[in-house]
Amino acid sequence: MAATPNAFWQRILGIDRRWIFVLVGLGTMLPLLFPVNLPVATSPRVQAAYDAIEAVPEGSIVLMSLDYEPDIMAELQPMSVAVLRHCFRRNLKPVILTLYPAGPRLVERALAVAAAAEGKKRYDDYVFLGYKSGNQAVILGLGENIRGLFPTDFYGVRTDSIPMMQKVNSYADFPLLINLSGSSIADYYIRIGASRYHRPMILGSTAVMATDYYPYLSSRQILGLIGGMKGAAEYERLMGIVGDARRGMDAQSLVHVIVVLLVLLGNVALFATGGLKPRIGGGA
Amino acid sequence: MRFGPIFVTFLTGATLIAIFFIPHRAAQQTQSVILEWADVVYTFALILGSISLWMSHQKKVQQRGEGWIYSTVTLIALAGVTTLGVVQGVGGDTIVGKLYDSVNAPLASTMFSLLAFFIASAAFRAFRARNVEATLLLVTAIVMMIGRVSIGEFLWKGFPPLTEWLLDVPNLAAKRAVAIGVGLGAISTALKIILGIDRSYLGRS
Numbered sequence: 001m002a003a004t005p006n007a008f009w010q011r012i013l014g015i016d017r018r019w020i021f022v023l024v025g026l027g028t029m030l031p032l033l034f035p036v037n038l039p040v041a042t043s044p045r046v047q048a049a050y051d052a053i054e055a056v057p058e059g060s061i062v063l064m065s066l067d068y069e070p071d072i073m074a075e076l077q078p079m080s081v082a083v084l085r086h087c088f089r090r091n092l093k094p095v096i097l098t099l100y101p102a103g104p105r106l107v108e109r110a111l112a113v114a115a116a117a118e119g120k121k122r123y124d125d126y127v128f129l130g131y132k133s134g135n136q137a138v139i140l141g142l143g144e145n146i147r148g149l150f151p152t153d154f155y156g157v158r159t160d161s162i163p164m165m166q167k168v169n170s171y172a173d174f175p176l177l178i179n180l181s182g183s184s185i186a187d188y189y190i191r192i193g194a195s196r197y198h199r200p201m202i203l204g205s206t207a208v209m210a211t212d213y214y215p216y217l218s219s220r221q222i223l224g225l226i227g228g229m230k231g232a233a234e235y236e237r238l239m240g241i242v243g244d245a246r247r248g249m250d251a252q253s254l255v256h257v258i259v260v261l262l263v264l265l266g267n268v269a270l271f272a273t274g275g276l277k278p279r280i281g282g283g284a
Numbered sequence: 285m286r287f288g289p290i291f292v293t294f295l296t297g298a299t300l301i302a303i304f305f306i307p308h309r310a311a312q313q314t315q316s317v318i319l320e321w322a323d324v325v326y327t328f329a330l331i332l333g334s335i336s337l338w339m340s341h342q343k344k345v346q347q348r349g350e351g352w353i354y355s356t357v358t359l360i361a362l363a364g365v366t367t368l369g370v371v372q373g374v375g376g377d378t379i380v381g382k383l384y385d386s387v388n389a390p391l392a393s394t395m396f397s398l399l400a401f402f403i404a405s406a407a408f409r410a411f412r413a414r415n416v417e418a419t420l421l422l423v424t425a426i427v428m429m430i431g432r433v434s435i436g437e438f439l440w441k442g443f444p445p446l447t448e449w450l451l452d453v454p455n456l457a458a459k460r461a462v463a464i465g466v467g468l469g470a471i472s473t474a475l476k477i478i479l480g481i482d483r484s485y486l487g488r489s
Contacts, residue, residue, distance in 0.1 A: 020405045020408060023404070024404045025401070038434035038435055039437055044448075069392060070388060070393050074393060074396075074397070102392075105384045133326045133327065136322075144316045156373075196304070215463055230432055249434045250434065252434075253434045253435035253436075254435070255404070260429050262404060262408040264426075266408045267413050267422075
């Protein structure tokens with residue numbers, strides 16, 4: 001006997017969630033295996049971040065804090081590579097640190113990719129200070145005595161002996177502060193580095209965090225904001241490169257479409273089975 | 285017995301607030317010294333946390349409690365990585381670096397990426413247009429989900445500007461209100477602790 005339409009929609013409502021997992025898995029895998037290279041529109045916030053780096057005089061030393069761990073590297077690692085490449089391409093010299101204990105290896109990887117792509121060398125073109133515990137205390141300390149806070153760099157070389165580091169010792173010596181972060185560390189940099197020490201700052205964050213920082217953009221406490229993989233993809237587009245973010249956007253697009261279709265299907269099924277009785281107000 | 289901690293809290297809190305607003309060199313030097321103290325405190329907290337972690341898991345292994353095998357793995361990892369890190373360093377060519385690249389990074393990324401699967405399943409079951417408010421939320425979420433990814437612009441040129449408006453106007457207004465509320469709440473809580481009105485940090489209500 002053929003199933004009634006109502007029975008069909010009931011089956012849809014009771015679908016095993018493993019089928020949804022399979023759909024999401026395929027939606028992620030297929031675009032990565034067969035890239036479509038969908039277009040990426042640039043938002044004003046990412047354009048502003050790009051322009052802020054463009055505005056820094058060539059040869060300047062900029063401060064970069066890359067504060068994330070592997071859990072969110074899909075969003076922030078491509079961003080780090082793109083921003084580092086932009087700095088290198090403009091002959092800016094980044095001084096890099098991380099406030100996360102599992103961050104140094106990711107920073108090393110990003111530096112290896114960006115430096116190789118732009119032909120830059122450690123100590124001549126960049127310095128990696130490594131990890132320092134203390135979050136707020138470190139961010140405050142950067143305004144006083146960086147070489148005291150980091151007596152040696154990540155590789156054990158005394159910072160006093162590095163020519164690039166001899167030119168900088170506090171926020172005041174950097175024309176730009178760049179923070180790519182997946183946590184509230186960004187708030188501390190805004191409060192201390194940007195607001196207290198009046199350093200121009202650009203911020204990169206995960207997509208879910210990005211909207212928290214919009215008020216700081218309109219107050220000009222940060223000059224630009226790169227949000228999530230989408231922001232990183234926009235930055236790559238501005239740089240004219242195809243990195244992990246642009247490749248990942250195809251997968252993210254398809255998974256978003258799948259989620260939207262699932263939500264619509266769920267609502268149609270609920271409506272068809274009489275479970276959805278539209279009313280004004282009241283609880284969900 | 286309670287006067288000492290309350291006085292130290294008041295003195296530290298009041299001094300740090302004052303220093304924040306005093307640009308004089310002496311104030312800044314005082315701040316540098318206090319920052320060094322904070323660094324020492326953080327280091328001891330790390331040591332204390334590691335010892336606490338070790339003791340907690342060691343007890344579980346000794347008593348063969350539930351999940352003791354995982355505690356054994358934790359103890360071996362804690363001891364092994366700490367020893368190797370101190371002896372060899374943590375750079376890319378070291379054993380810790382290789383462990384990080386081949387174990388820690390993929391595991392952490394995998395754990396986080398599982399969220400996408402559960403969010404998709406939860407959205408299918410929970411995102412229902414049951415009333416006007418829920419419908420508004422549903423429509424906004426769909427516009428944002430489609431408009432914020434590359435395919436949005438491909439489907440309709442109006443998606444990106446629409447999402448920008450949603451982010452720049454309703455979202456920004458709400459975020460500002462929340463930020464101001466959180467700020468005022470933080471000031472009020474800090475003042476209550478500094479002035480000794482809130483003493484819950486002493487371990488009693």
